[in-house]
Amino acid sequence: MYRCAAILAAGEGKRMKSETPKVLHKVCGKEMVNHVIDIMRKAGIEDVNVIVGKGSEKVKAGTADRNVSYSLQEKQLGTGHAVMSAKDFLSGKTGVVAIFTGDAPLIKEETVNKFLAFHEEGEFKATILTSVIDNPAHYGRVIRSAQGEVLKIVEAKDCSEVEYKVQEINAGMYCFDIESLLRSLEKLTNNNAQGEYYLTDVIGILKNEGFKVGAMVTDFEETIGVNSRVELAETESILRNRINKKHMENGVTIIDPNSTYIGSDVEIGRDTIVYPNNMLEGKTIVGENCILYPNSRIADSIIENEVEIQSSVVIDSRVGEGTTVGPFAYIRPESVIGKNARIGDFVEIKKSTIGDNTKVSHLTYIGDAEVGKNCNFGCGTVVVNYDGKKKHKTIIGDNAFIGCNTNLVSPVEVKPNAYTAAGSTITNEVPEGALAVARAKQVNIEGWVEKKGLKK
Numbered sequence: 001m002y003r004c005a006a007i008l009a010a011g012e013g014k015r016m017k018s019e020t021p022k023v024l025h026k027v028c029g030k031e032m033v034n035h036v037i038d039i040m041r042k043a044g045i046e047d048v049n050v051i052v053g054k055g056s057e058k059v060k061a062g063t064a065d066r067n068v069s070y071s072l073q074e075k076q077l078g079t080g081h082a083v084m085s086a087k088d089f090l091s092g093k094t095g096v097v098a099i100f101t102g103d104a105p106l107i108k109e110e111t112v113n114k115f116l117a118f119h120e121e122g123e124f125k126a127t128i129l130t131s132v133i134d135n136p137a138h139y140g141r142v143i144r145s146a147q148g149e150v151l152k153i154v155e156a157k158d159c160s161e162v163e164y165k166v167q168e169i170n171a172g173m174y175c176f177d178i179e180s181l182l183r184s185l186e187k188l189t190n191n192n193a194q195g196e197y198y199l200t201d202v203i204g205i206l207k208n209e210g211f212k213v214g215a216m217v218t219d220f221e222e223t224i225g226v227n228s229r230v231e232l233a234e235t236e237s238i239l240r241n242r243i244n245k246k247h248m249e250n251g252v253t254i255i256d257p258n259s260t261y262i263g264s265d266v267e268i269g270r271d272t273i274v275y276p277n278n279m280l281e282g283k284t285i286v287g288e289n290c291i292l293y294p295n296s297r298i299a300d301s302i303i304e305n306e307v308e309i310q311s312s313v314v315i316d317s318r319v320g321e322g323t324t325v326g327p328f329a330y331i332r333p334e335s336v337i338g339k340n341a342r343i344g345d346f347v348e349i350k351k352s353t354i355g356d357n358t359k360v361s362h363l364t365y366i367g368d369a370e371v372g373k374n375c376n377f378g379c380g381t382v383v384v385n386y387d388g389k390k391k392h393k394t395i396i397g398d399n400a401f402i403g404c405n406t407n408l409v410s411p412v413e414v415k416p417n418a419y420t421a422a423g424s425t426i427t428n429e430v431p432e433g434a435l436a437v438a439r440a441k442q443v444n445i446e447g448w449v450e451k452k453g454l455k456k
Contacts, residue, residue, distance in 0.1 A: 001120060002095030003047075004178075005040045006086050009033050009102035010053025010073040015228040021055035023102035024062045025232055028239045029263035029281045032226060033059065035105035037066045038264075043112040045098060049089040051082050078196030079172070080188045087185070090178050096120065097181065099174045099199070104225045106238060107173070111218050119175035124214035125206050126180070128153065129173040131220035139169035140200055142215055150213045153200035157193040168215075170200060171223035180206060239264065247274075269305065287321070296326070304339075317349075320356065338373065352383075355398065368410065369394040378404030378422060385410045397432070 013022025023033035030038075033050065040048050048066070052059045053073040060070060073085040083099065090097060096119060100107065111129075119127035128150065130142050140155045141163050153170045154163050184202040192198060203213055226232050243264055244257040251270030254260050259276040262268075266280045269288030274280075278292050282300035286292070290303055293310030301314045304321040312326035316333035319325060322340040330348045337343060338356035348365045355373035360366065364377050367385040370393070381402050383394050387410075394408050397416030402408070407425040414420065415432035424438040449455050 002093065003045050003098065003116065004089075004093065004095070005045045005048045005098045005100065006071075006083060006089065007033060007036055007040070007048065007050045007068075007100055007102045008079060008082050008172075009050050009059055010056075010076060010082055010085075011103065012054045012076065013103070013227065016232075017229075021059050021062075022226070023059060024055075025226070027105050027226075027232065027236050028243060028261070030105075030265070031062050032105040033063060033102035034066060035264065036100050036102055036107065037063065037068060039107055039109050039112060040098070040100070042109040043116070045112075049086055050102070051086050053082075078190070078194070079199035080185065080197030080201060083181070083199055084185050084188075084197065087182065090182055093178050095178055097176050097178050099176065101172050101225055103227070104172070104223060106224055106235060106242075107222050111222055115173075115216055115218075116175060118216045119214060122214045123212060124175075125177045125211040126203055127175040127214040127216060128203065129171040129223065130168050130215050130217050131171055131223055132168050132217060133220050134167065136167055136169045140172075141166040142168040142170055144168070144215075150203065150215045151207060152204045155192065155194070155198060155200065168217070169220075171218070171220075172225065173223065174199070176202070180211065293326075301331075312343075350385075366394075368392065369396065369408075371396045372398035372400065372416065374398055375400045375402070377402045378406065380405040381408070382406075383408045383410060 009023040011022055016022050024031045027035060037048055048068045049071055050063060050068050051071045051073055053076055056072060069089060071086040071089050073082045115129055128142060138156045140153050141159055142153055143151045143163060143166060145151055184205040187205050188197045188201055190197050206213055221238060224235060226235050240261060243262050244254055244260060247268050248254055252268045253273045256276040260274055261279045263281045266284045268286045271288055272286055272290040274292045275294040277295045279297045284298050284301050286303045287305035289306045291308045295311040296309050298314045300316045302318045304319060306322045307319050308324045310326040312329040314331040317331045317335040319337045320339035320341060323337055325343045328345045329343045332350040334351040335349045336353045338354055340357050341354055342359040342361055343349060344361035346363045347360050350367035352366050352369040354371045357373055358371055358375040360377040363379045364381040366383045368391050369383050375396055384407050385391050392410035394410045395413040397414060399417045400414050401419045403420045403422035405423045406420045409425060409427045412426055414430040417433045418430040419435045420426055421435060421437040424436060426436055426438055430436040
């Protein structure tokens with residue numbers, strides 16, 4: 001059966017008090033609406049439509065890499081009106097549309113799969129995702145018959161005294177037969193306390209026409225929507241704990257889960273140890289038997305097996321097997337560090353490749369460079385890659401030895417097995433096997449201190 005999804009993402013989110021559309025606020029490093037889109041895709045739904053409203057251009061930009069279509073809800077006149085705005089997306093389709101909200105990122109893949117199966121196997125025209133909670137407060141109530149059959153959904157403000165006491169609530173997530181939904185949307189009215197078009201009224205319309213409506217109960221935690229910064233933080237905590245638990249169950253040691261921040265798309269190999277105050281973000285992949293000591297940030301990077309990193313930043317780069325990084329190193333985007341290398345304290349690597357077994361131990365900057373294998377960089381080396389207008393490239397061959405406080409003025413090449421003397425400024429090619437000395441000859445002026453009256 002054909003399946004598609006519509007994601008409600010048009011709300012302004014006034015309680016967020018932000019210029020950023022509510023659904024673009026991040027939970028565990030990813031925009032809430034992108035969490036929902038990604039879950040739809042994991043559940044096998046490829047055709048996804050995002051219903052946008054205020055801040056629509058920002059939402060489109062924030063989801064541009066997700067290969068979704070968009071519908072515009074120009075005025076926010078309720079959830080029913082939002083789905084009406086997706087009429088062009090739904091028209092001509094037969095099958096099931098799953099409707100989820102872009103501010104509820106805690107829904108699980110397995111729940112979506114179960115929900116779709118429940119809807120299709122029950123041959124329902126509509127199915128509601130529900131939860132049972134002690135204090136339903138402002139949530140719409142799911143009203144059932146004595147036999148458990150769904151009769152209708154009543155918004156909290158429209159509840160009778162008896163209905164208000166019902167503890168089963170509408171999670172705001174649905175499956176609909178597409179053709180039945182489109183017919184019912186044409187019959188919606190805004191005759192209610194809010195003067196809005198409620199999607200929940202479609203349930204009553206379908207029931208009155210004699211169609212079957214189902215309801216599947218799930219854990220309330222999965223259905224939580226975010227409407228404020230406080231709720232954003234609470235949702236972050238729930239998802240972070242869920243992510244950390246998954247990794248620990250897969251064989252990763254996390255010393256203190258409460259102070260470890262791992263994005264939802266991060267992969268970590270078994271027997272890796274993650275110390276407190278690490279942040280692993282984006283599409284990061286960490287291999288097996290790594291040790292991530294405290295206070296590092298790793299984003300969109302590949303860390304191969306048996307790497308040790310401490311108190312460092314690695315962004316959009318690759319670190320080879322057996323390499324050590326830090327403390328206080330900065331590996332900037334588009335860098336590739338080889339195997340069994342050493343990137344030490346206060347070292348910055350920018351858009352460079354570092355060969356296997358090369359040691360860059362401390363106080364060094366390497367930018368726009370190709371560095372070979374088995375090289376050694378002395379303390380205080382600088383690759384001078386910028387002339388004020390353009391960046392230039394430096395090439396350093398295998399087994400080269402760069403003396404302390406060397407300036408390599410790009411573009412320049414140091415051939416394999418060459419050396420540079422400490423304190424040199426290298427502006428020309430250094431031949432293979434040569435020692436380059438580029439500094440003024442030392443001159444000692446005897447008695448200079450006394451003559452200047454500086455002797456103490």
